Amino acid sequence: xxxxxxxxxxxxxxxxxxxxxxxxxxxxxxxxxxxxxxxxxxxxxxxxxxxxxxxxxxxxxxxxxxxxxxxxxxxxxxxxxxxxxxxxxxxxxxxxxxxxxxxxxxxxxxxxxxxxxxxxxxxxxxxxxxxxxxxxxxxxxxxxxxxxxxxxxxxxxxxxxxxxxxxxxxxxxxxxxxxxxxxxxxxxxxxxxxxxxxxxxxxxxxxxxxxxxxxxxxxxxxxxxxxxxxxxxxxxxxxxxxxxxxxxxxxxxxxxxxxxxxxxxxxxxxxxxxxxxxxxxxxxxxxxxxxxxxxxxxxxxxxxxxxxxxxxxxxxxxxxxxxxxxxxxxxxxxxxxxxxxxxxxx
Amino acid sequence: xxxxxxxxxxxxxxxxxxxxxxxxxxxxxxxxxxxxxxxxxxxxxxxxxxxxxxxxxxxxxxxxxxxxxxxxxxxxxxxxxxxxxxxxxxxxxxxxxxxxxxxxxxxxxxxxxxxxxxxxxxxxxxxxxxxxxxxxxxxxxxxxxxxxxxxxxxxxxxxxxxxxxxxxxxxxxxxxxxxxxxxxxxxxxxxxxxxxxxxxxxxxxxxxxxxxxxxxxxxxxxxxxxxxxxxxxxxxxxxxxxxxxxxxxxxxxxxxxxxxxxxxxxxxxxxxxxxxxxxxxxxxxxxxxxxxxxxxxxxxxxxxxxxxxxxxxxxxxx
Amino acid sequence: xxxxxxxxxxxxxxxxxxxxxxxxxxxxxxxxxxxxxxxxxxxxxxxxxxxxxxxxxxxxxxxxxxxxxxxxxxxxxxxxxxxxxxxxxxxxxxxxxxxxxxxxxxxxxxxxxxxxxxxxxxxxxxxxxxxxxxxxxxxxxxxxxxxxxxxxxxxxxxxxxxxxxxxxxxxxxxxxxxxxxxxxxxxxxxxxxxxxxxxxxxxxxxxxxxxxxxxxxxxxxxxxxxxxxxxxxxxxxxxxxxxxxxxxxxxxxxxxxxxxxxxxxxxxxxxxxxxxxxx
Numbered sequence: 001x002x003x004x005x006x007x008x009x010x011x012x013x014x015x016x017x018x019x020x021x022x023x024x025x026x027x028x029x030x031x032x033x034x035x036x037x038x039x040x041x042x043x044x045x046x047x048x049x050x051x052x053x054x055x056x057x058x059x060x061x062x063x064x065x066x067x068x069x070x071x072x073x074x075x076x077x078x079x080x081x082x083x084x085x086x087x088x089x090x091x092x093x094x095x096x097x098x099x100x101x102x103x104x105x106x107x108x109x110x111x112x113x114x115x116x117x118x119x120x121x122x123x124x125x126x127x128x129x130x131x132x133x134x135x136x137x138x139x140x141x142x143x144x145x146x147x148x149x150x151x152x153x154x155x156x157x158x159x160x161x162x163x164x165x166x167x168x169x170x171x172x173x174x175x176x177x178x179x180x181x182x183x184x185x186x187x188x189x190x191x192x193x194x195x196x197x198x199x200x201x202x203x204x205x206x207x208x209x210x211x212x213x214x215x216x217x218x219x220x221x222x223x224x225x226x227x228x229x230x231x232x233x234x235x236x237x238x239x240x241x242x243x244x245x246x247x248x249x250x251x252x253x254x255x256x257x258x259x260x261x262x263x264x265x266x267x268x269x270x271x272x273x274x275x276x277x278x279x280x281x282x283x284x285x286x287x288x289x290x291x292x293x294x295x296x297x298x299x300x301x302x303x304x305x306x307x308x309x310x311x312x313x314x315x316x317x318x319x320x321x322x323x324x325x326x327x328x329x330x331x332x333x334x335x336x337x338x339x340x341x342x343x344x345x346x
Numbered sequence: 347x348x349x350x351x352x353x354x355x356x357x358x359x360x361x362x363x364x365x366x367x368x369x370x371x372x373x374x375x376x377x378x379x380x381x382x383x384x385x386x387x388x389x390x391x392x393x394x395x396x397x398x399x400x401x402x403x404x405x406x407x408x409x410x411x412x413x414x415x416x417x418x419x420x421x422x423x424x425x426x427x428x429x430x431x432x433x434x435x436x437x438x439x440x441x442x443x444x445x446x447x448x449x450x451x452x453x454x455x456x457x458x459x460x461x462x463x464x465x466x467x468x469x470x471x472x473x474x475x476x477x478x479x480x481x482x483x484x485x486x487x488x489x490x491x492x493x494x495x496x497x498x499x500x501x502x503x504x505x506x507x508x509x510x511x512x513x514x515x516x517x518x519x520x521x522x523x524x525x526x527x528x529x530x531x532x533x534x535x536x537x538x539x540x541x542x543x544x545x546x547x548x549x550x551x552x553x554x555x556x557x558x559x560x561x562x563x564x565x566x567x568x569x570x571x572x573x574x575x576x577x578x579x580x581x582x583x584x585x586x587x588x589x590x591x592x593x594x595x596x597x598x599x600x601x602x603x604x605x606x607x608x609x610x611x612x613x614x615x616x617x618x619x620x621x622x623x624x625x626x627x628x629x630x631x632x633x634x635x636x637x638x639x640x641x642x643x644x645x646x647x648x649x650x651x652x653x654x655x656x657x658x659x660x661x662x663x664x
Numbered sequence: 665x666x667x668x669x670x671x672x673x674x675x676x677x678x679x680x681x682x683x684x685x686x687x688x689x690x691x692x693x694x695x696x697x698x699x700x701x702x703x704x705x706x707x708x709x710x711x712x713x714x715x716x717x718x719x720x721x722x723x724x725x726x727x728x729x730x731x732x733x734x735x736x737x738x739x740x741x742x743x744x745x746x747x748x749x750x751x752x753x754x755x756x757x758x759x760x761x762x763x764x765x766x767x768x769x770x771x772x773x774x775x776x777x778x779x780x781x782x783x784x785x786x787x788x789x790x791x792x793x794x795x796x797x798x799x800x801x802x803x804x805x806x807x808x809x810x811x812x813x814x815x816x817x818x819x820x821x822x823x824x825x826x827x828x829x830x831x832x833x834x835x836x837x838x839x840x841x842x843x844x845x846x847x848x849x850x851x852x853x854x855x856x857x858x859x860x861x862x863x864x865x866x867x868x869x870x871x872x873x874x875x876x877x878x879x880x881x882x883x884x885x886x887x888x889x890x891x892x893x894x895x896x897x898x899x900x901x902x903x904x905x906x907x908x909x910x911x912x913x914x915x916x917x918x919x920x921x922x923x924x925x926x927x928x929x930x931x932x933x934x935x936x937x938x939x940x941x942x943x
């Protein structure tokens with residue numbers, strides 16, 4: 001696939017084409033109000049840092065009603081749950097950052113795993129076309145390169161867009177993306193070298209990335225049993241803000257809610273920071289204190305997910321948990337401790 | 347010497363003495379955060395670790411949060427509001443007074459990073475805190491001075507008890523509190539119709555994620571099982587249903603009535619910048635009006651709503 | 665698209681109180697739509713989410729054997745909200761089951777081997793499924809000697825009484841049922857499961873052990889098997905953890921990188937040795 005270019009004066013037409021037959025969502029608003037919103041083609045903003053929350057709620061809303069039943073015994077199917085549908089709709093999302101798209105690709109392998117397919121997730125992702133916008137000026141909180149990604153990363157995207165002066169470069173990455181770009185009337189252009197140059201520049205701005213490779217090779221139980229977890233978790237509030245903001249955190253709770261006429265079964269985001277998350281009906285809790293819960297979160301991101309996903313880390317370096325944690329627990333510091341554990345075991 | 351540096355030095359000195367003498371097994375303070383405009387609660391147990399303790403304009407989390415149920419002798423670094431929380435925990439039997447040592451910091455207020463970002467939207471890579479009444483934020487190609495009193499947290503602006511007078515020691519000169527909090531905003535709110543008030547609070551919490559960071563950062567919220575986590579019976583739904591969300595905030599406000607010291611940890615912790623304290627402030631004013639009580643200003647006075655007196659003003663309770 | 669969250673509607677055909685404390689009841693379900701029974705094709709060791717509309721779901725091991733047609737059996741302990749609600753339901757009520765979930769016991773890989781089945785308390789459910797399955801005339805010849813060791817605190821807490829008494833009379837399975845303390849007119853063994861295991865368990869050669877029971881039973885039975893010479897690869901256990909989705913997605917039942925629901929619940933002791941003990 002070749003690259004394409006959209007000239008500055010053709011940008012609105014390009015976004016019109018994206019919005020044709022679909023809802024166009026782009027980042028709107030500033031700071032903590034920046035979120036993906038339906039956008040008229042002439043109101044797309046290319047000057048944003050990143051959305052306050054990750055885009056995962058597009059495919060995995062915080063609360064999602066899955067099925068419902070009625071309790072009228074005089075009618076058919078009383079007390080039988082009926083699906084409320086997959087609720088997918090044609091969507092074009094422009095302006096997802098590569099870290100977040102990578103996050104979606106990691107979650108995608110959980111929602112569509114080796115044994116089961118979550119139809120509610122699939123119904124949405126199959127109808128969405130994701131156009132990323134590369135980061136030519138990463139934020140101070142960003143560390144995608146340290147986690148094996150790049151400000152120009154392609155994982156999870158259908159098209160990678162990047163700023164080429166005042167124009168917009170496009171690199172289709174999937175057949176779906178290619179189709180979208182071709183339909184937009186963008187002109188082909190050979191921009192492979194330009195991308196390489198811009199990417200190198202952007203990566204450089206993050207400094208020399210720390211090397212966490214030791215974790216990948218370390219013994220799981222050595223990492224798990226290291227005494228540092230007590231100190232690492234000591235100031236944690238167990239609030240779970242990190243999990244709510246994380247682009248790869250996918251855990252949820254399933255809850256039934258009833259009304260006079262029946263009820264619904266819904267799923268809601270849940271967090272491994274809560275003691276309720278794992279407590280058995282008997283009261284036994286495999287992760288009884290915050291130390292086990294904090295360890296779970298970091299082991300999940302940096303060891304368990306890589307083991308299950310061909311070495312890809314479950315942290316994409318978007319930096320939200322670092323910025324949002326009320327007590328500044330920094331996953332980079334934790335990764336460093338784990339790297340030290342690995343080195344001392346080697 | 348800048349006041350912050352002076353306080354930092356005194357905290358370290360005090361912490362080392364306390365550990366060496368056995369008066370404390372651990373000193374809970376703050377260390378520098380890994381990104382600009384943050385600190386991180388830190389547990390110092392050795393002299394070397396004491397040298398990591400700092401004082402800063404961003405020491406916003408209330409360290410009394412780490413006290414309940416703690417065994418052994420503990421020292422904590424405390425602003426005026428934090429010391430009041432710790433004292434409140436003593437009156438509520440969460441920690442023994444004899445096990446607690448308060449290193450009191452006369453506080454000139456903490457900075458709301460959202461207000462800083464509102465003044466300087468460019469990505470901030472460094473903050474300099476050497477001046478007493480301003481900070482300097484720096485990034486790619488800029489350096490901006492910001493007056494501290496323009497970016498103080500709301501609770502710090504109206505704080506009356508900046509100096510923790512009941513602390514075991516003070517590190518730094520006493521500072522005068524602001525003029526008395528007149529609760530003008532809350533009085534204006536209470537003058538509105540019930541529908542308007544409900545509208546106000548609904549709008550206030552519309553972004554709430556139910557992450558409970560406010561609760562978990564709160565030194566008053568030490569219940570072993572919070573009512574929102576009860577499962578049998580389950581009092582509250584787990585979705586983002588606005589009624590459930592409202593119930594959480596209203597009940598938390600009521601649970602904190604007469605106990606909140608306006609430390610602002612809840613608002614600092616909130617990841618979507620909800621003014622969580624509005625609920626508490628209504629109750630704060632209510633308790634002041636009814637019982638002329640402010641928490642954490644004495645070692646033995648219990649919050650009015652946790653005790654019974656025969657001369658209670660309300661008839662129903664007699 | 666197939667919806668793995670949507671339960672198959674079932675009717676409670678029969679409820680049997682299993683234990684004298686009435687805390688365990690066996691539910692016999694019939695599918696409302698006969699074609700769902702085909703879709704619910706399972707093997708011993710798998711579990712399902714029992715779904716009570718408006719109350720929620722609970723993961724329960726399947727107690728019936730795939731050889732038993734027309735119904736499925738689940739024995740439910742009264743513990744939490746859903747199970748307590750189920751204990752107040754009656755025959756004829758409609759609810760749902762979702763599954764089968766998890767991996768079965770690796771019986772296909774155990775062909776030609778002796779099998780010792782060790783159960784404690786109500787964890788016997790999926791082992792009842794296993795034994796019923798193994799004792800089918802066309803399956804039984806595929807396996808060597810079969811030994812069943814089953815213990816409970818008292819006679820009234822033993823499940824499936826009619827069945828193990830019938831198995832006891834057969835000559836193609838050795839049955840050892842035990843209770844913790846002697847009671848009058850008890851004609852079987854007395855003592856804890858580990859002690860009985862030590863006494864009767866077959867030699868380790870060409871033998872695999874399937875164990876299900878409370879943690880304390882497993883803790884003390886494991887060394888007995890080790891002492892008898894069992895390799896950890898040949899000690900097969902079934903784990904429990906809090907679950908919701910059963911599909912390896914909702915995230916709470918993990919033991920290290922493995923999800924008990926999707927990758928388990930059946931693990932060999934050799935596998936568990938390399939995993940955190942978070943269960």
